[in-house]
Amino acid sequence: MKIISFLSDFGLKDNFVGLVKAIILKINPSVQIVDISHQISPHDIIEAAFILKSSFGFFPKGTIHLAVVDPTVGSRRKALIVKTNNFYFVAPDNGLLSLVLKEERVIKIVEITNSDYFLKPVSSTFHSRDIFAPIVGYLSRGEKLENFGREISNYNILNFPSPIFKKNILEGEIVYIDWFGNLVTNIDEKTFKSFIRKKSFKVQAGNFMIDKLSFSYTEGDSSCPICLIDSFGYLEISMREKNASKILRLDRGDKIKIQL
Amino acid sequence: MKIISFLSDFGLKDNFVGLVKAIILKINPSVQIVDISHQISPHDIIEAAFILKSSFGFFPKGTIHLAVVDPTVGSRRKALIVKTNNFYFVAPDNGLLSLVLKEERVIKIVEITNSDYFLKPVSSTFHSRDIFAPIVGYLSRGEKLENFGREISNYNILNFPSPIFKKNILEGEIVYIDWFGNLVTNIDEKTFKSFIRKKSFKVQAGNFMIDKLSFSYTEGDSSCPICLIDSFGYLEISMREKNASKILRLDRGDKIKIQL
Amino acid sequence: MKIISFLSDFGLKDNFVGLVKAIILKINPSVQIVDISHQISPHDIIEAAFILKSSFGFFPKGTIHLAVVDPTVGSRRKALIVKTNNFYFVAPDNGLLSLVLKEERVIKIVEITNSDYFLKPVSSTFHSRDIFAPIVGYLSRGEKLENFGREISNYNILNFPSPIFKKNILEGEIVYIDWFGNLVTNIDEKTFKSFIRKKSFKVQAGNFMIDKLSFSYTEGDSSCPICLIDSFGYLEISMREKNASKILRLDRGDKIKIQL
Numbered sequence: 001m002k003i004i005s006f007l008s009d010f011g012l013k014d015n016f017v018g019l020v021k022a023i024i025l026k027i028n029p030s031v032q033i034v035d036i037s038h039q040i041s042p043h044d045i046i047e048a049a050f051i052l053k054s055s056f057g058f059f060p061k062g063t064i065h066l067a068v069v070d071p072t073v074g075s076r077r078k079a080l081i082v083k084t085n086n087f088y089f090v091a092p093d094n095g096l097l098s099l100v101l102k103e104e105r106v107i108k109i110v111e112i113t114n115s116d117y118f119l120k121p122v123s124s125t126f127h128s129r130d131i132f133a134p135i136v137g138y139l140s141r142g143e144k145l146e147n148f149g150r151e152i153s154n155y156n157i158l159n160f161p162s163p164i165f166k167k168n169i170l171e172g173e174i175v176y177i178d179w180f181g182n183l184v185t186n187i188d189e190k191t192f193k194s195f196i197r198k199k200s201f202k203v204q205a206g207n208f209m210i211d212k213l214s215f216s217y218t219e220g221d222s223s224c225p226i227c228l229i230d231s232f233g234y235l236e237i238s239m240r241e242k243n244a245s246k247i248l249r250l251d252r253g254d255k256i257k258i259q260l
Numbered sequence: 261m262k263i264i265s266f267l268s269d270f271g272l273k274d275n276f277v278g279l280v281k282a283i284i285l286k287i288n289p290s291v292q293i294v295d296i297s298h299q300i301s302p303h304d305i306i307e308a309a310f311i312l313k314s315s316f317g318f319f320p321k322g323t324i325h326l327a328v329v330d331p332t333v334g335s336r337r338k339a340l341i342v343k344t345n346n347f348y349f350v351a352p353d354n355g356l357l358s359l360v361l362k363e364e365r366v367i368k369i370v371e372i373t374n375s376d377y378f379l380k381p382v383s384s385t386f387h388s389r390d391i392f393a394p395i396v397g398y399l400s401r402g403e404k405l406e407n408f409g410r411e412i413s414n415y416n417i418l419n420f421p422s423p424i425f426k427k428n429i430l431e432g433e434i435v436y437i438d439w440f441g442n443l444v445t446n447i448d449e450k451t452f453k454s455f456i457r458k459k460s461f462k463v464q465a466g467n468f469m470i471d472k473l474s475f476s477y478t479e480g481d482s483s484c485p486i487c488l489i490d491s492f493g494y495l496e497i498s499m500r501e502k503n504a505s506k507i508l509r510l511d512r513g514d515k516i517k518i519q520l
Numbered sequence: 521m522k523i524i525s526f527l528s529d530f531g532l533k534d535n536f537v538g539l540v541k542a543i544i545l546k547i548n549p550s551v552q553i554v555d556i557s558h559q560i561s562p563h564d565i566i567e568a569a570f571i572l573k574s575s576f577g578f579f580p581k582g583t584i585h586l587a588v589v590d591p592t593v594g595s596r597r598k599a600l601i602v603k604t605n606n607f608y609f610v611a612p613d614n615g616l617l618s619l620v621l622k623e624e625r626v627i628k629i630v631e632i633t634n635s636d637y638f639l640k641p642v643s644s645t646f647h648s649r650d651i652f653a654p655i656v657g658y659l660s661r662g663e664k665l666e667n668f669g670r671e672i673s674n675y676n677i678l679n680f681p682s683p684i685f686k687k688n689i690l691e692g693e694i695v696y697i698d699w700f701g702n703l704v705t706n707i708d709e710k711t712f713k714s715f716i717r718k719k720s721f722k723v724q725a726g727n728f729m730i731d732k733l734s735f736s737y738t739e740g741d742s743s744c745p746i747c748l749i750d751s752f753g754y755l756e757i758s759m760r761e762k763n764a765s766k767i768l769r770l771d772r773g774d775k776i777k778i779q780l
């Protein structure tokens with residue numbers, strides 16, 4: 001049974017997610033569709049790219065990853081199928097796939113152009129239902145990649161913020177805030193550890209200073225923030241059983257400084 | 261494998277949706293249940309009827325559509341199974357099905373009365389779990405329609421607001437606001453185009469005037485609203501990558517006027 | 521096809537729920553995973569225990585119930601598999617299972633210790649993905665219980681508030697508020713009816729007095745609260761098509777008094 005993952009900013013109030021699934025199942029009833037999230041902040045390609053990168057590798061080999069945050073739907077932006085050494089990715093060509101494709105070996109990129117597979121009439125506002133869903137349905141049934149369009153060699157890259165080194169300061173930023181209010185930075189474990197090299201350090205998060213790396217969320221006393229390497233693999237600021245984002249008043253894009 | 265669609269106002273916080281699925285799967289483990297939405301505004305039969313109408317046709321022929329917004333659960337309101345030329349519908353008889361059934365050819369309507377199929381004891385507050393779910397389960401296994409109750413010929417109709425023509429003005433209203441804040445009106449493409457007949461026009465949405473029909477969400481400059489025919493097939497007011505409902509302060513029931 | 525139920529406080533914004541499902545399906549693609557809820561209030565073990573107790577029995581015999589509200593993840597708290605006469609339960613040992621296990625006959629309790637089954641490297645913050653999900657996957661494939669760890673005989677109990685009898689007053693409290701704003705108390709039908717014994721009574725909810733037990737939500741006139749036995753089997757305070765919690769300004773932990 002084929003697995004399809006599905007990531008979007010569609011929310012769960014409307015029928016958008018359900019209709020995409022309906023179309024896929026109409027074409028191939030024997031798939032399992034797994035929602036990654038549909039609550040990506042509206043139009044937020046960077047957030048979607050980050051979550052997709054943090055998710056795709058946990059799925060079985062051969063999974064088709066459908067990812068749609070598509071603010072330019074209906075414009076001339078391309079629609080892509082990318083085959084890598086492990087997976088298929090179906091997404092608009094707006095940078096959404098660029099973090100993922102750094103970690104995978106790209107085998108073929110196809111621009112979706114063959115309208116024989118589309119749901120007619122194709123709306124100008126909901127390509128997930130009218131183009132992406134049927135493409136995923138036929139792809140899951142084993143249709144050949146080349147049938148869907150023409151091979152291309154490029155795709156759009158987005159600028160994901162990198163940590164900055166300034167003398168003895170490493171400056172990162174908050175790139176994601178999870179449901180519990182934990183603050184995920186763009187400083188990955190390797191970058192952090194090679195900067196610290198077991199020296200003493202201070203992490204500045206808003207008005208708070210943190211001077212050690214905790215191992216789990218249960219450390220700290222819920223009045224002071226802690227930092228740890230989280231399950232995304234990044235340095236994260238957290239408060240025990242509290243919403244760190246609300247209490248520290250820190251949001252996406254805010255800087256986190258580490259000083260030796 | 262049988263597909264069951266499921267629409268409700270149950271939200272996703274409680275266990276209501278999960279229990280309905282548990283009961284269905286207990287009776288027939290080989291179904292695929294696809295959520296249309298469970299975030300219909302509480303008790304809002306009109307919103308549910310609109311979303312169901314905009315969804316049912318995209319599912320495979322033979323799909324059983326379970327739709328429950330049921331403010332009069334436990335009263336003497338009837339519970340229905342409707343067989344049409346393409347689908348089955350299971351719902352309370354409160355008007356929820358009335359928009360859908362305008363578009364389908366009704367073959368048989370059965371009032372659910374045979375308590376042999378019910379989960380005992382039947383609660384007075386959660387018929388989805390105790391009545392609708394087992395009915396859907398047995399129906400998906402091929403149980404004959406007539407076994408569930410007695411055939412009837414009528415069902416309740418709800419008043420869905422229609423656009424009003426006043427001389428050279430077409431007055432519609434906002435009937436749905438999607439997750440992105442787009443304002444869906446009750447003016448469908450055909451009504452709009454036959455009113456406009458390629459003449460120049462002005463759409464009044466709150467304090468804004470829009471004088472052209474856009475093709476996609478990417479038109480406009482995010483400070484002015486645009487209008488377009490959306491994927492529901494209706495005239496929609498939108499703002500580029502913004503929440504039009506919040507910015508224009510327009511809500512369900514607010515009027516939208518089109519002047520030639 | 522094996523059914524797995526899944527309850528957590530993970531919310532639906534992040535990829536947490538999706539990744540747990542990905543890991544389970546990677547190990548056993550032929551399972552059906554049914555979400556009970558992922559919107560348990562963050563870290564709220566009591567709420568999770570109440571919802572699990574109100575849900576598990578509706579699933580088919582043999583269902584594996586995965587329940588994770590896990591504020592002490594990464595500490596020395598144990599992880600459990602409990603086999604009962606009807607089901608399997610997989611959860612952290614923090615009291616989450618204690619209400620359920622009062623109603624089931626426990627056959628075997630295993631502390632999960634065999635890291636051969638874990639996803640490596642095991643994070644300190646997301647054991648659902650790295651430990652619980654693979655355990656559930658292998659368990660659903662028929663792996664023997666004893667392979668996962670060592671048999672133990674105890675598990676943690678949590679204090680779920682009980683109603684208190686004071687002369688002719690029965691004092692309960694609100695233990696759950698559902699999506700519609702209905703107030704679920706800890707007074708079950710049996711306790712209520714054996715206290716009342718068909719005498720006249722008054723239920724005090726905030727500033728309101730209710731003097732009869734209604735049968736369904738449709739009674740009352742939407743300006744006065746009613747009480748009824750709900751589908752959880754408890755006394756519930758409700759307002760017709762309104763959010764009783766908001767209007768009465770009552771929240772979890774608030775007392776409800778019944779006077780003869």
